[in-house]
Amino acid sequence: MSDSVEPVLRVEGLKTHYDSTDGFLDRLLGRSRRVRAVDGVDFELREGETLGVVGESGCGKTTLARSVLRLIEPTAGSVYHRGEDLTTLSSAELRDRRTDLQYVFQDPLSSLNPRLTAGDVVAEPLDVHGLATGSERDERVRELLETVGLNPNHAGRYPHEFSGGQRQRLGIARALAVDPEVIVCDEPVSALDASVQAQILNLLADLQEDFGLSYVFIAHDLRVVEHVSDRVAVMYLGEFVERGPTDAVFEPPHHPYTEALLSAIPEPDPLWDGDGIRLTGTVPSPIDPPDGCRFHTRCPRLVPGADSDLPANVWRSVAALARRAANADDVTSLTATRGADDRTIRAGDSTPRTDPATRPRDPTPRPDAVIGRDPTEASRETFGGLVREEFDLPETLPDAGAEETLGEAIDALYDDRIGTAAALLESAFTSPCERHHPPEYGVGSDHGIACLRYDDGFDEEAGTFEDGSEPAGSSDSTAG
Amino acid sequence: MTDGDDPGTDVTDDDDPGTDSAGSRARSRTDERGRIRITGFDADRVRDRDPLSERGDEAAGGTNGGTAAEMDGRWRRGLRRFGRNRSAMTALAIVVSMATVSLLARPVEVLGVVVQPFALAPYDPTTILYLSVDPSVSPYDPPSWRFPMGVDGSGRDLFSRVLVGGRYSISIGFVVVGLTASFGLAYGAISGYYGGVVDEVMMRIVDVVFAFPGLVLALVVVATLGGGYWQLVVAFSLFGWAGYARLVRGEVLSIAEREYVVAAKAIGARDRAVIRRHVAPNALSPLVVLASLNVGSVVIGVAALGFLGLGMDPSTAEWGTMLDATRETLIQGPGGRIPWWATVYPGGAIFVFVLAMNVIGDGINDALDARTTGVGRDGRGGRKERDGGDRGDRGGDES
């Protein structure tokens, strides 16, 4: 695991964008939408190690896995295998390379041709590369089936005659047939029962030991990744946000996204209160990823603007309002969903939240609530209260300047001028995270976190950047 | 596990060798956090489940069989199932004997050399009996021992004409289907394989073809080119391929997306090998089903054109044309008699042949279990549509 050794696989600036324009008309009119599924990924895979790649579904993991092996053509970047760039190889050369680089699929059933027997499946790579013929071939097939723990006498069976775990073993045997160096495993166990998962993971570990394999192991399950990986990369919206040795990644400090993923792992501990950081919403569309830090739309640790004296969580609530206003086309989506009756806003109701950090939510409507009333028909105070309630904002913000802006914005919203409100809020409450794309900051040997909180200019105490200091992240890296 | 151990016991081992290499890793933390340990499961129990899956499979293989059938076994099993289908086998026998009889009806000469010397039909289909055979024969003589199907309006032996007529009708059906299915296969495969703009343009062309009823298009072509065997072939082939093209394209598209095609690429197989081994076998069986069903449709179409007087030369012994020649006698024949034999025999021949062809098509459909291959979705729908049209035509023939 020393750095001096040339890695088996080195990926540099890998990008895979593809066109999601659908429909003849769109294409005719030149309306194209680029999906930036993988957008600048670097990693190294060293001999005999397992690199875990983890992230929510929809963040580009599978595209990354396939791009690395050029099963999907990458748009830019390089993949070096033993010093040679795979992206420049001709298709014939690449076919030869596939004896070193193999792939294990997530769904073992759909990745096996239902019309080929187990023996055919395993023999196909042998035939394709002319590795064995005649009785030698049969012998090798039996041997491979045995290696992955299948009964060689079942070589004549068809995929649907096997259980899920056995099918995945078959998929592994197929990958193993060419005697590869690197196997990219794309969620190899997520389609399986927990007990079978354990068997497959252990099989992979045994094979790694026996054949000196290196794995790129893709999963959305942090527990699985923690179990198998020597190093971990956390992926979000086509980028790696954190990477490092497994221990370091699972030990604080974390990237806020990693932290959120970690706290989402359920613990079988009765005292575990589940009060982790909740990730709300889904991964934004990779067609038009957020500017700055891509995680800023969901980040629970968004860095407040430097000129604000608001507590960080209040600031984030205002920022959430600003963001929602920018995308809203109807004020009803910016107000609390309970009724807009004057009576519901009584003195007691509108007292500032004493502890906004706990974010109490009360989704049950009051008995006297009137659901569905247009909030703009209510009085200005009621309307303001509803907006504040939706975003857990106190009745008055502790900062006078901020309160003034917020008040103006709510006025604008009340008059149905959403655009004005959004512009007002955005100019006053802009996080550095929205403007700066964080580079990867080293936080220890071999451990990098792409988050502005790890910038030198970040003031832990104040929870923001000191006045005037700007993070090192490029400010326009995702623009255009 | 290379030392001959049962690999099943290996996976139960708690000291996972894969993690030893990184002994420094703080695995203990995992335990502290109380994570679910994935190493400790009882693999024996899972292994015991395997027989379950076998039993389940036997049930699946025995009853509906086609859940995820295999290539060779699939065709072989399909053949066996077809063999067990008595009505389909009867229909096959009918079609084969009709084809054979029409072939053996009169000697066949190729470039002056007789390649088929048999003559089941007693007379040449164009021989006018009262001129060259027996002056006592008159037009529309009823069936007799000598002329089992009677004599037609021009004094020709109907029996000979019906036998020989099969040559045109049957061969046109197979020739047209052969041409259209091959062209449709290529067209659909290209369209599905390349996708994008190519696919878009090619499929819009298919849409245009589909926008017109096939028989009307054939009629226009024949009216333009004139009648005749090859003109009819052209008329039905020119637009008949669209259904195959659409079917094949859909199949290729869905197959190309399957993961096993990606898997085949991942192990380094060439495109050609991928198509041959993974795409083609899966796309072919629905095509075979659709083609077998379409033979009947083409024969009906040819007969319909013949009946409209647009098929072959009026004196040709083609079933539809023969019907046309006696059309006016359907209501009032010469001398107040209706010479039913002049229409019933050629019409019956069409009817029997098309019915047999459809039964065969259905048999193939069942035998290949088209439900899993997508014909139930595309081909069958298309056939129903056609059948509707056919029935209309047939009604006209039989009236």
Ligand code: SF4
């Ligand atoms: S840069 Fe900002 S938004 Fe991105 S993860 Fe760090 S704190 Fe969150």
